Amino acid sequence: MATKLAEKVKENVNENRTSKDKVLAWIKENFDTTELTIIDFPILPGGTRIIDCELNEMYVYYDVLNDKITYRYPTI
Numbered sequence: 001m002a003t004k005l006a007e008k009v010k011e012n013v014n015e016n017r018t019s020k021d022k023v024l025a026w027i028k029e030n031f032d033t034t035e036l037t038i039i040d041f042p043i044l045p046g047g048t049r050i051i052d053c054e055l056n057e058m059y060v061y062y063d064v065l066n067d068k069i070t071y072r073y074p075t076i
Contacts, residue, residue, distance in 0.1 A: 019046030
């Protein structure tokens with residue numbers, strides 16, 4: 001019973017995270033952040049611009065319509 005309650009609390013905490021919190025958590029799970037420059041990109045929900053040491057960049061944001069983290073590379 002306590003385990004089910006703990007799982008439910010964890011789900012509620014995850015649901016209450018902001019778009020920015022979700023994006024930053026995703027970035028930390030998928031990249032070595034010591035090698036990145038992370039810049040706010042407020043045009044998108046939770047929008048974050050990532051630049052690596054070779055000056056490659058990508059934009060990460062929370063897609064509210066599909067309820068998931070999405071990323072895009074800039075087109076030239």
